[in-house]
Amino acid sequence: MKHHNLPVSPETVHWGYFSKAVQPAITVRSGDRATIETLTHHANDDYERMIQGDPAAEAIFHWTKEQKTISRRGSGPTEGPFKLGAGEGIGVHLMTGPVAVEGAEPGDVLEVRILDVRPRPSQSACYCGRCFGSNAAASWGFHYHDLIEEPKPREVVTIFELDTAGEPYAKAVYNYVWTPQTDPDGIIHSTIDYPGVRVDHNLVTKRENILQDIRVPARLHFGTMGLAPSEEDFVSSIPPSYSGGNIDDWRIGRGARMYYPVAVDGAYFSVGDPHAAQGDSELGGTAIETSLTGDFEFILHKKNDLGGTVLEGLDHPMLETDEQWSVYGFTYPNYLEALGKDAQTTIAHHSSVDKAMRDAFRKMRRFLMTAHNMSEDEAIALMSVAADFGVTQVVDANWGVHGSIRKNIFKCY
Amino acid sequence: MKHHNLPVSPETVHWGYFSKAVQPAITVRSGDRATIETLTHHANDDYERMIQGDPAAEAIFHWTKEQKTISRRGSGPTEGPFKLGAGEGIGVHLMTGPVAVEGAEPGDVLEVRILDVRPRPSQSACYCGRCFGSNAAASWGFHYHDLIEEPKPREVVTIFELDTAGEPYAKAVYNYVWTPQTDPDGIIHSTIDYPGVRVDHNLVTKRENILQDIRVPARLHFGTMGLAPSEEDFVSSIPPSYSGGNIDDWRIGRGARMYYPVAVDGAYFSVGDPHAAQGDSELGGTAIETSLTGDFEFILHKKNDLGGTVLEGLDHPMLETDEQWSVYGFTYPNYLEALGKDAQTTIAHHSSVDKAMRDAFRKMRRFLMTAHNMSEDEAIALMSVAADFGVTQVVDANWGVHGSIRKNIFKCY
Numbered sequence: 001m002k003h004h005n006l007p008v009s010p011e012t013v014h015w016g017y018f019s020k021a022v023q024p025a026i027t028v029r030s031g032d033r034a035t036i037e038t039l040t041h042h043a044n045d046d047y048e049r050m051i052q053g054d055p056a057a058e059a060i061f062h063w064t065k066e067q068k069t070i071s072r073r074g075s076g077p078t079e080g081p082f083k084l085g086a087g088e089g090i091g092v093h094l095m096t097g098p099v100a101v102e103g104a105e106p107g108d109v110l111e112v113r114i115l116d117v118r119p120r121p122s123q124s125a126c127y128c129g130r131c132f133g134s135n136a137a138a139s140w141g142f143h144y145h146d147l148i149e150e151p152k153p154r155e156v157v158t159i160f161e162l163d164t165a166g167e168p169y170a171k172a173v174y175n176y177v178w179t180p181q182t183d184p185d186g187i188i189h190s191t192i193d194y195p196g197v198r199v200d201h202n203l204v205t206k207r208e209n210i211l212q213d214i215r216v217p218a219r220l221h222f223g224t225m226g227l228a229p230s231e232e233d234f235v236s237s238i239p240p241s242y243s244g245g246n247i248d249d250w251r252i253g254r255g256a257r258m259y260y261p262v263a264v265d266g267a268y269f270s271v272g273d274p275h276a277a278q279g280d281s282e283l284g285g286t287a288i289e290t291s292l293t294g295d296f297e298f299i300l301h302k303k304n305d306l307g308g309t310v311l312e313g314l315d316h317p318m319l320e321t322d323e324q325w326s327v328y329g330f331t332y333p334n335y336l337e338a339l340g341k342d343a344q345t346t347i348a349h350h351s352s353v354d355k356a357m358r359d360a361f362r363k364m365r366r367f368l369m370t371a372h373n374m375s376e377d378e379a380i381a382l383m384s385v386a387a388d389f390g391v392t393q394v395v396d397a398n399w400g401v402h403g404s405i406r407k408n409i410f411k412c413y
Numbered sequence: 414m415k416h417h418n419l420p421v422s423p424e425t426v427h428w429g430y431f432s433k434a435v436q437p438a439i440t441v442r443s444g445d446r447a448t449i450e451t452l453t454h455h456a457n458d459d460y461e462r463m464i465q466g467d468p469a470a471e472a473i474f475h476w477t478k479e480q481k482t483i484s485r486r487g488s489g490p491t492e493g494p495f496k497l498g499a500g501e502g503i504g505v506h507l508m509t510g511p512v513a514v515e516g517a518e519p520g521d522v523l524e525v526r527i528l529d530v531r532p533r534p535s536q537s538a539c540y541c542g543r544c545f546g547s548n549a550a551a552s553w554g555f556h557y558h559d560l561i562e563e564p565k566p567r568e569v570v571t572i573f574e575l576d577t578a579g580e581p582y583a584k585a586v587y588n589y590v591w592t593p594q595t596d597p598d599g600i601i602h603s604t605i606d607y608p609g610v611r612v613d614h615n616l617v618t619k620r621e622n623i624l625q626d627i628r629v630p631a632r633l634h635f636g637t638m639g640l641a642p643s644e645e646d647f648v649s650s651i652p653p654s655y656s657g658g659n660i661d662d663w664r665i666g667r668g669a670r671m672y673y674p675v676a677v678d679g680a681y682f683s684v685g686d687p688h689a690a691q692g693d694s695e696l697g698g699t700a701i702e703t704s705l706t707g708d709f710e711f712i713l714h715k716k717n718d719l720g721g722t723v724l725e726g727l728d729h730p731m732l733e734t735d736e737q738w739s740v741y742g743f744t745y746p747n748y749l750e751a752l753g754k755d756a757q758t759t760i761a762h763h764s765s766v767d768k769a770m771r772d773a774f775r776k777m778r779r780f781l782m783t784a785h786n787m788s789e790d791e792a793i794a795l796m797s798v799a800a801d802f803g804v805t806q807v808v809d810a811n812w813g814v815h816g817s818i819r820k821n822i823f824k825c826y
Contacts, residue, residue, distance in 0.1 A: 137793045142774060149789040158794040170798070175790060211791050214822055216799045277798045283774060284797035353766040353814075357804060361555060361696060376562040377588060378624050380550045381571040384697035385583070385690045386629045390803040391770060391814065401766075401804065403694075409627055 004034035008056045008096055013039070013272075016074035016091030016195060018235045018245060020228040020264040024100035027266075030300035034099065035293065037120065038222065038274045041094040042289035044198040045134035045157045050291070053123035057291070060094070061196055065184045073195050075234035075344060085187060089194040090344055091236035093224045093246065097270035099298070104267035107303035109311045110227060112258045112269065112296055117220040119162055119276070120291035131162040133170065133276045133290030136178075139191045140348075141285035142394045154178070155192055157199070158210070160288045162276050168218035170276050170288050172211035176204035216277050220292060221253035223273035226317065230263040231336040236344040237272070239398035242334045244317040248287070248393040249326070249402060250278045257320040259301075259311060269298070282393040310371040316363055319402075326404040327367055328392065329360025335398050348397040356401040360389055364403035372410065382409075417447035421469045421509055426452070426685075429487035429504030429608060431648045431658060433641040433677040437513035440679075443713035447512065448706065450533065451635065451687045454507040455702035457611040458547040458570045463704065466536035470704070473507070474609055478597045486608050488647035488757060498600060502607040503757055504649035506637045506659065510683035512711070517680035520716035522724045523640060525671045525682065525709055530633040532575055532689070533704035544575040546583065546689045546703030549591075552604045553761075554698035555807045567591070568605055570612070571623070573701045575689050581631035583689050583701050585624035589617035629690050633705060634666035636686030639730065643676040644749040649757040650685070652811035655747045657730040661700070661806040662739070662815060663691045670733040672714075672724060682711070695806040723784040729776055732815075739817040740780055741805065742773025748811050761810040769814040773802055777816035785823065795822075 004026050006012060012025040028034060039057055043050035051057045062069040068086075072078050076088030101110060119131040137143065137156040144153050155178035160170040180190045183197050226244020229235050240247045244260045252258060260267075271294070278287030306312045310325075316333060319326040332338040332355070335347045364387055368379035386409055392400035417439050419425060425438040441447060452470055456463035464470045475482040481499075485491050489501030514523060532544040550556065550569040557566050568591035573583040589612075593603045596610050639657020642648050653660045657673045665671060673680075684707070691700030719725045723738075729746060732739040745751040745768070748760045777800055781792035799822055805813035 135794050135798055137790065137797065141793070141797070142770070143778075143793050146771070146775070147789065148778075156790045156794065158790070160798075172791075172794070175794065177790075211787070211795060213824075214795065215824065216795070216822060217819070279797060279799050280801035280803060281770070281774075282797055283800065283802070284793045286797065288798050353770050357555070357694070357766050357807060358559070361694075362559070365556075365561075374624070376560065377550065377569045377571070377590075378585075380554070380556050380697045381548050381569065381585070381588065382624060382627065382629070384550065384554070384692060384695055384699065385548055385573075385701050386692050387696065388693035388803065389696070390693060390801065394770060406630070409629060411626075411628065 002032045004028060004032060006034050006036040006096060008037040008039050008060060010059055010069050012096055013060055013070065014095050015070045015072060016087050016089065016093060016237050018226065018228045018237060018270055019233060020230065020268050021233040022098055024098045024266065027100040027102060028298050029102045030298060033295065033297045035295050036096050036271055037293045038096050038272045039094045039291045040133065040274055040289040041092055041195040042134040042136060042286065043291065044196055046132065046159050047198050048124055049122055049127050049132040053125060063184050063196065075236045084194040085183065085185065091238055092195040093237040093273040095224065095237060095270040095272035098228065098268040100266040100268060101298055101300055104262045104300050105265055106230065106263055108262040109301040109306060109314055110260050110262055110267045110269065111299040111301060114254055114256045115295040115297055117254045117292055117294045119164060120293055131164060131290060133160045133162060133288040135160060135288050136192055136286045138285035140395050142283050160276065162218060162290060169215040170218060171215055174206045174208045175210050176206050179203050219250040219253060219277045221250045221275050222271050222294065223248045223275045223287060225252060225258065225271040227260045227262060228264050228268035229336060238396055239335055239347050240330060240396060240400060241336060241398060242316050246273060246396050247317060247328055247400065248278065248282050248396060249319065251319060251321060251326065255321055259314060259318045261315055281391045282395050285395045313366065313370045324404045324406045326402045327360060327363040329356045329363055329401045329403065330398045331355045332398060333359050351397055351399045353391060353394060353399055353401060356399045357389060360401040360403040415445045417441060417445060419447050419449040419509060421450040421452050421473060423472050423482050425509055426473055426483065427508050428483045428485060429500050429502065429506060429650050431639065431641045431650060431683055432646055433643065433681050434646040435511055437511050437679065440513040440515060441711050442515045443711060446708065446710045448708050449509050449684055450706045451509050451685050452507045452704045453546065453687055453702040454505055454608040455547040455549060455699065456704065457609055459545065459572050460611050461537055462535055462540050462545040466538060476597050476609065488649045497607040498596065498598065504651055505608040506650040506686040508637065508650060508683040508685035511641065511681040513679040513681060514711055514713055517675045517713055518678055519643065519676055521675040522714040522719060522727055523673050523675055523680045523682065524712040524714060527667055527669045528708040528710055530667045530705055530707045532577060533706055544577060544703060546573045546575060546701035548573060548701050549605055549699045550697035551699060553808055555696050573689065575631060575703060582628040583631060584628055587619045587621045588623050589619050592616045632663040632666060632690045634663050634688050635684050635707065636661045636688045636700060638665060638671065638684040640673045640675060641677050641681035642749060651809055652748055652760050653743060653809060653813060654749060654811060655729050659686060659809045660730060660741055660813065661691065661695050661809060662732065663688065664732060664734060664739065668734055672727060672731045674728050694804045695808050698808045726779065726783045737817045737819045739815045740773060740776040742769045742776055742814045742816065743811045744768045745811060746772050764810055764812045766804060766807060766812055766814060769812050770802060773814040773816040
């Protein structure tokens with residue numbers, strides 16, 4: 001077993017997409033471990049607290065008229081003229097990786113164990129050692145066209161501080177309504193439509209003393225984690241799909257084991273979108289987006305060894321924790337295949353909790369019938385009396401419902 | 414404070430509906446307590462285990478060609494000719510009550526605390542003292558038109574036994590596929606379409622050794638509990654609505670406090686649909702349906718006293734437990750008002766998790782803004798990072814999503 005180190009740097013991140021075509025940052029063998037840094041793509045909501053003084057973050061977010069370190073942000077066009085910028089923000093998450101896995105082939109399953117998750121403290125002079133995150137109630141939020149207070153619509157950024165002295169929790173510091181921001185290339189962003197645009201704090205009005213006496217218990221986790229799909233070379237990081245991605249389940253934190261179907265040779269695992277806390281539904285569009293570092297272990301399960309195990313027939317992402325199994329249902333289990341050429345943009349017109357619930361039901365039934373040898377009637381009775389279905393997210397285009405079943409149900413007595 | 418006793422009897426139950434027009438079984442004052450028995454309407458799935466030898470259950474379920482103790486079952490017609498039977502099974506739950514609350518008026522809120530919940534043991538010779546329940550994977554289940562094994566479609570009844578020696582759990586005893594059952598009036602029930610039809614065990618094939626090594630942890634709770642709506646004299650017990658009813662949340666068990674808007678003078682509280690265990694979604698159409706007895710406390714909150722409390726502006730059912738608050742969203746917050754004359758039957762054509770999620774979001778926002786004095790921006794940020802939305806049920810016509818927020822978030826530090 002080798003322990004790898006994968007810090008963030010301009011060479012080890014890619015922005016806004018999963019890809020089978022990107023040069024791997026590292027290559028691991030089954031059983032290897034890696035410490036992997038991740039940066040939140042929302043760090044520029046408060047540059048001073050979340051980027052300044054952090055050499056890697058400064059380098060990655062660097063964007064002037066003369067130089068933009070990471071030009072491509074999203075799976076869209078890389079040749080102008082641009083509406084929003086290179087990559088066109090079709091995909092938004094800063095991803096670390098890919099991590100190639102030796103010997104991984106389509107049909108295999110990659111198990112990723114999260115051994116530990118730690119916040120990345122500020123290195124800024126005024127905030128050194130403290131941890132911050134940003135929540136954006138954004139245009140893609142479930143609430144956006146259903147606001148009651150004026151002005152409507154509006155996007156609101158709330159900056160949180162994470163207290164890690166005891167049981168970690170987050171507390172709001174201030175918020176502001178998004179105002180048009182001009183990027184170094186002269187494009188005006190009237191809404192939050194392209195990642196990494198630095199918010200000019202002279203152009204927003206900060207409101208302090210918000211969410212007073214409110215402490216949000218931390219749920220450190222990675223919102224976006226998964227493998228490169230086979231369908232396209234560049235796949236937006238926004239919609240989750242059969243090989244994982246932006247699942248946005250807060251249970252994908254310390255102690256979690258994620259299982260992903262391998263779609264391309266080498267698996268090409270990437271991780272990003274770190275979160276300090278999130279509720280089931282991620283209602284406003286984002287979590288508390290904060291930079292995190294994780295310790296991971298990679299275990300490759302070869303396709304010929306899956307028969308008779310809980311991984312037999314797995315064609316979707318699945319979570320295992322000490323307490324439960326969760327399967328992830330989406331509006332479309334594989335939206336790239338279902339929607340064809342323009343899938344990455346058109347999926348947003350199909351978002352449906354009803355369809356995600358249907359998919360989660362089918363995946364849980366499959367799991368119980370295949371991995372636990374039940375008849376369909378046994379599986380449905382058990383689901384009805386013991387499986388819990390929750391709304392994972394209603395903001396990632398390919399909306400999600402997770403179905404969970406407790407492990408203690410299966411103990412042999 | 415007076416402690417009332419409300420056993421089940423032909424005089425203290427009504428079947429399949431909530432009603433402001435039924436004579437109250439008892440009248441209580443705010444602060445009073447009551448021990449209330451409830452019977453599962455699925456007891457006749459196994460008459461021998463769940464009815465035989467239990468005088469009250471035998472009397473209530475009694476139905477011969479000559480005499481049907483409880484004729485009306487549902488809010489439908491009571492004059493024949495019947496397709497299914499009196500009440501036409503528009504509503505299915507055996508309800509105990511109503512409990513009238515002295516001085517309750519529209520605009521008030523009734524708090525119902527569940528102090529304790531206990532199973533009702535069998536009094537049958539062969540099973541005396543043991544506890545049983547029935548799960549029906551029924552025609553109204555989410556799975557019904559999406560089956561993969563033959564014969565399709567089919568309804569399946571699974572009988573469970575509840576072990577209460579230690580930490581209570583349920584274990585499957587046997588199951589059978591529903592076959593056409595002829596009731597004493599000669600009506601043939603090809604599917605489970607009318608409550609209280611005794612299943613002739615000579616007409617079904619029992620399959621034993623099912624769900625082996627599976628233990629379902631008990632979650633004793635009342636699936637259907639609430640107040641009479643004002644819109645109609647007889648309201649189907651199937652769709653939950655603004656004054657509660659068939660919410661089917663397993664959290665409504667011991668220690669829970671439910672808050673209901675009062676819609677009619679006297680409140681008219683009824684409770685039934687007792688469950689031994691259920692998962693979030695109640696996927697197949699029912700829980701483990703089992704007879705239970707509860708100890709309840711009733712507290713009337715007068716409308717003029719609600720301002721400045723967490724109950725201010727409450728126009729929907731809400732749950733409080735030691736850990737959290739939950740609001741209940743439905744496809745339609747008040748389907749009777751929204752859908753008009755034929756609402757009780759047409760609501761089934763409108764079922765939608767997406768709409769229920771929308772309603773749950775709005776109710777949680779209202780709760781945070783009204784009860785916790787937040788701005789809309791604070792409420793939406795907090796929901797996104799700390800509120801959890803889950804699928805309550807996808808089988809009760811007016812489908813439900815619950816939004817929950819933990820109490821420890823609000824502690825003043």
